[in-house]
Structures are given as C-alpha cells and as structure tokens.
C-alpha cells in the first residue's frame with residue numbers, strides 16, 4: 001500500500017451495508033477513496049482501501065486493500081449481469097470480487113452499485129502502448145505467459161457457457177511485476193444458452209467477431225476467441241489489427257487478411273444480412289502468405305496459432321483447450337523457460353499449470369498432452 005501514502009484520500013465515508021463476497025456477511029465499513037483509475041462507458045473505477053467500522057473504536061488500523069471500486073448506476077435500461085457473474089466465478093485469471101454495496105450519490109441522487117475488486121496496476125492496452133513508444137513489443141516470454149493465462153480464463157468461463165462479450169486489451173488487467181493477467185469488466189458478459197438469441201450489437205468495434213458484424217444473434221462463446229486472436233495480433237503488431245472506421249467497414253479490414261468471407265458464412269450467421277459482402281479478393285497471394293506478410297516479425301508458431309483463431313467460421317475457430325495445447329505454449333513447460341520483470345534480473349516464479357479439477361475435466365482428452373513435459 002506504500003504507493004497510496006504519497007497521495008491524500010479524495011473521499012472517506014461510512015457505509016452500513018457492505019457485503020463480503022466470500023462469506024456473504026454484511027458489515028459496516030469505512031471506505032477511503034484515493035484516485036480515479038478508470039473511466040468507461042458505463043462506470044467509474046477508483047482505487048480505495050476499506051476497513052471494518054467496528055475496528056475503529058479499538059484503535060486498530062486494519063485497512064484492507066488497495067482495491068478497485070467500479071461504480072455503475074444500479075438501474076439502467078441496459079441489463080448488466082456483472083455482479084451476479086462476478087459473485088460466482090472463481091479463477092486465478094479472472095478479477096475477484098471482494099465486497100459490494102449500493103450507495104446513493106449526493107451529487108445526482110441516483111443509486112450506484114459498487115463492486116469492490118482486487119486491484120491490478122495496469123492493463124494490456126497500457127503495456128502494449130508502453131513498449132510501442134520505444135518501438136518494441138511486449139517481450140515474447142511475457143506475451144506467451146499472458147496469452148496462456150487469457151486462454152485459461154476463457155476455458156473456465158466458456159465451460160460454464162459464459163461469454164465475456166467485450167474482450168479487448170483495456171479489459172485485460174495485468175501486473176507487469178509478476179506477469180499476472182486477469183480479465184475484468186463483466187458488464188457485457190452473459191451465459192449463452194443454445195438456440196436462445198442474444199443481441200449482436202456487443203463487443204467493441206475492432207474486436208468484434210465477423211458473425212457479430214453481420215448481425216448473428218445465435219452466436220457462441222467463440223466470439224471471445226476472436227477477441228483473443230485480435231488481442232494476440234495487437235501484442236505482436238503494437239496496434240489493433242482490424243481498425244474499421246465504421247461498423248460496416250470492420251468486415252473489410254478482416255477480409256484484407258482472411259480474404260472474402262465465404263457465402264455460406266453469411267447464410268449461417270444471418271440469412272437476412274444485406275450489407276456489403278466484400279466478395280473481391282483484396283490481395284493476390286495465399287492466406288498463409290498474407291499472414292506471413294502482416295506478421296513478418298512474429299515467430300512461425302505464433303502465426304500458426306493466429307491462423308487457427310482468426311477464422312470466419314466460429315465452429316472451425318480454435319477452442320480454448322486447443323489454444324492451450326498449441327505448440328506456441330510448449331516452451332512454458334520447459335525448466336529453462338524464464339520470465340524477468342522489466343528492469344529486473346531475477347526470474348519470476350510462475351504458476352501457470354495449477355489447474356483445478358474443473359479445468360482438468362474441461363481439458364478432457366487433452367489434459368495429458370498439456371501436462372506432459
């Protein structure tokens with residue numbers, strides 16, 4: 001908590017009803033907010049510490065945290081399932097919810113839902129930008145470690161049928177000192193049920209799967225895998241791979257890498273789609289060569305992984321378990337694999353293979369392949 005001492009609190013208040021997510025118990029607690037760390041379309045995120053109000057009288061200074069408190073209006077037209085999902089998920093690569101409470105704002109009189117989460121110092125957007133500014137990419141061993149953790153979080157979520165629906169670098173929290181990664185922002189997440197339609201206007205433009213762009217409403221968790229592919233590509237390129245200027249032209253950007261979408265893709269995604277089909281090939285070489293041109297500085301196994309993820313047909317797009325078993329990650333199992341935090345000569349102890357029984361079950365027949373050295 002030392003970094004908090006340099007700055008005074010911006011706000012301190014007492015609350016009667018703060019729910020502890022791990023015990024379900026309701027306590028009165030003091031919240032001390034320090035600084036704003038995030039501003040999104042739906043909410044504000046502040047860094048804060050909390051302590052039990054009943055501990056104040058005995059003089060003990062047991063501040064807990066620092067935490068990140070995400071504050072969103074409690075009632076909006078848009079249905080957020082963030083609290084209900086964060087209450088049940090429990091995975092080392094998903095941000096954990098510690099407490100939650102409702103609070104009426106003195107500024108506008110509205111009730112806000114407050115989610116008190118573990119706090120990470122950065123996100124992938126900042127990390128990519130940091131290295132890009134010095135004309136580098138995130139070091140490969142770090143990339144590998146991060147991508148593996150991201151795929152692991154997806155294996156877990158998709159096992160429950162939960163789709164995050166807003167995978168993008170700013171929603172992927174990281175701690176560069178430990179090379180730890182955790183997905184955040186479950187404001188768009190939803191448990192997808194087979195044959196039950198969901199809105200297609202989700203996901204930030206650059207990271208939207210092609211089926212979403214053409215208005216598919218019976219999509220699957222594979223939309224997150226597309227987002228994963230876009231994030232991996234962005235780590236290697238230092239900038240978003242598909243930067244469509246309009247929602248429509250987003251598909252054109254994809255066609256510049258993958259070639260024209262097959263007719264059957266439109267039919268399967270949305271037979272009513274009447275937008276541009278970008279049926280003319282926009283490059284002369286094969287798709288494989290196109291990948292090699294665009295990712296000219298990336299290792300062949302990374303290109304192979306990307307070619308298995310960035311695929312029009314969601315059914316043919318790699319699943320999280322296939323991603324985890326890809327040769328790109330084989331090195332992670334080697335005793336010689338070392339990751340050093342920025343500016344340090346001391347390797348970090350990584351714990352990437354501590355799969356729970358649930359994860360092992362999801363890996364099924366691929367379990368032995370993944371765990372063999």
Ligand SMILES: Nc1ncnc2c1ncn2[C@@H]1O[C@H](COP(=O)(O)OP(=O)(O)OP(=O)(O)O)[C@@H](O)[C@H]1O
Nearest residue numbers: 038040041042043045068117118119120170185187
């Ligand atoms: N637990 C956390 N620890 C540290 N920073 C966080 C945490 N949660 C969120 N943030 C920061 O706050 C930003 C906004 O949070 P979040 O994405 O949950 O809000 P949002 O309103 O849904 O944003 P957006 O509209 O950009 O998706 C994140 O990009 C991240 O940088």
